[in-house]
Amino acid sequence: MLPDRIAGYASTAVSHGDGNGDFVFPQEGVDFEKEVAAAERRYLQAALEKSHGVRTQAADLLKISYRSFRHYAKKHNL
Secondary structure, three states, rough: OOHHHOOOOOOHHHEEEEOOOOOOOOOOOOOOHHHHHHHHHHHHHHHHHHHHOOHHHHHHOOOOHHHHHHHHHHHOOO
């Protein structure tokens, strides 16, 4: 699921895919690293909320090691 600001560019987008859930890519491009970082942060925050702040459980929900979770949490100041 892409953010609305990306998925909503149907009029200026290039469509790729096999007809089963085509992917629409904005013709003007995207800031890939910014979008990935935003997705990482959303997933981390959602996992922390679901685990009521218990970081080991949040890491389990994300199917990553606790060490990786700490790395991402530090990267995103969580």
